[in-house]
C-alpha cells in the first residue's frame with residue numbers, strides 16, 4: 324500500500340474519498356469539472372512561475388518507478404545539489420510505503436547522513452492562507468525526509484501566493500500528522516469503507532459526489548438534512564435516531580441535553596426533519612416551541628400587520644446578483660432585474676466588465692441604475708453583494724451620499740427565508756430553495772464556480788459564447804431571487820389569513 328501526499332490530503336478532507344480513490348470503481352467517478360481543471364492549471368502555472376526564478380536539479384527515472392526515483396534523488400542529495408525539484412522520497416510505516424514528492428528540497432547547513440548538510444522540504448501552493456491541511460502535508464514531507472537523510476529538518480516551508488514563504492513548525496504539527504497517518508493506514512489497510520456523509524462544503528468539488536449522493540438519496544441519509552453535522556450525526560446515532568422519520572417524531576426536549584444542541588438547535592433539527600418528511604414549508608415562529616399558541620402575531624409584532632408590511636414590497640423592486648473572479652479580486656458583473664409591479668414589466672440590466680480594467684466603469688453604471696429608483700428595495704441572496712458594494716465604494720472613493728443611503732435599501736433574502744421558514748430542502752442555497760418553489764435555471768449545470776471558469780475562458784479565447792452563458796446564468800439568479808421573494812410573501816400571507824381571517 325502506498326500513501327502519498329494526495330491520498331493523505333484527501334483523507335483529511337474525507338476518509339471515504341481516500342478509500343474510494345484506492346478501491347472505488349473508477350467508472351463511477353465524476354469527470355473533473357471545468358472549474359477544478361482551471362484550478363489545477365492555475366496551480367501548475369503558479370509553480371512554474373516560482374521555479375522559473377531558481378536553479379534546481381530534477382531526478383530522472385522511468386515514470387511511476389518510485390524506487391528508481393528515490394535512488395536518483397538520493398544521489399542528488401549525496402552530491403549536495405543546492406535545490407532539487409520533484410525529488411522522490413520513500414519510507415516505511417505500519418506496513419505502508421510513504422511516498423513524498425515535495426516541490427523543492429533545499430540544502431541547508433546541518434548534520435545528516437550526507438555530511439554537514441541536510442535538506443528541508445518546500446511546497447508551492449496557489450492558496451493565500453497556510454491552511455492546516457497544507458501544513459500537515461508539509462510536515463509529511465519532513466517526516467519522510469527525516470527517515471531518508473537520518474536527520475530532522477526543524478521546519479517545513481510553504482510558498483504561498485502573495486504571502487510568500489511560510490515556515491511550518493514541525494513539532495507543532497507532527498502529532499496531528501501522526502494521528503492522521505495512522506488513521507489513514509488503518510482505514511485503507513482494513514478495507515473498511517467509511518459511511519457516506521454528504522457535507523456540501525467538502526463534497527461539492529469531490530469526484531465521487533454523484534456516486535455518494537445516489538447512495539445518500541436512496542438511504543434517505545440524515546446528512547441530507549441541513550443542520551446535521553458529522554458530530555451531531557454521531558450523537559444521534561448513539562441515541563438510535565438514524566432516520567428522518569424517527570427524528571421528525573422526536574420531541575426536541577430529547578435532543579436538548581446533547582452537547583452542542585441546546586434548545587435552539589434541537590428545535591431547528593426536529594423542525595427540519597418534519598418539513599422534509601411532510602414536504603411542507605413550516606413557519607419557524609409558529610412551531611419553535613411546539614405549542615399550539617398562535618405566533619404570527621409574535622413575528623409581525625402586531626396582529627393586524629400584513630406580511631407585505633414587514634417584508635419590503637414596493638411598486639419597483641430591484642433584484643441584484645454579482646459575479647466575481649476571486650483569483651483576480653475582480654467584480655466583473657453587476658446584474659440587476661428591475662421589477663415594476665405597476666407597469667408589470669421586468670427588465671434585466673447586466674453591467675459587465677469585458678476586460679478587468681472596466682471594473683470601475685461597471686461599478687458606476689450600477690450606481691446610476693440603482694439611483695434611478697431611489698426608494699426601491701434591492702433584494703439579494705446572502706451578504707456577499709452588500710459586502711462587495713461596501714468594498715467597491717471604498718476602492719473607488721464613491722461619495723458617501725451615494726453609498727450611505729443605499730445600504731439600508733439592501734434586503735438579504737437568505738436571511739429572511741432562514742429566519743422565517745423551514746423548507747424541505749437539502750441546503751438553504753438559492754438554487755435549492757428556488758427549485759423547491761418551482762423556479763428552474765435555463766442552464767441547470769450553471770453555478771458560481773462554472774462562471775469563474777467561463778470568464779477565464781472569455782479572457783483567454785475572446786469567445787463571446789462564454790460571456791453570453793454567464794449573462795443567462797446571472798439573470799436567472801436574479802429571477803430566482805425574485806421568485807423566492809414572491810413565494811415567501813404568498814406563504815406568509817396564507818399563514819396570516821389562516822390565523823387572522
Ligand code: SF4
Pocket residue numbers: 336337338339340341343519520521522525526529530531532533535536
Ligand atoms: S462525495 Fe463527500 S462523502 Fe463522498 S467521497 Fe466525496 S467528500 Fe466523501
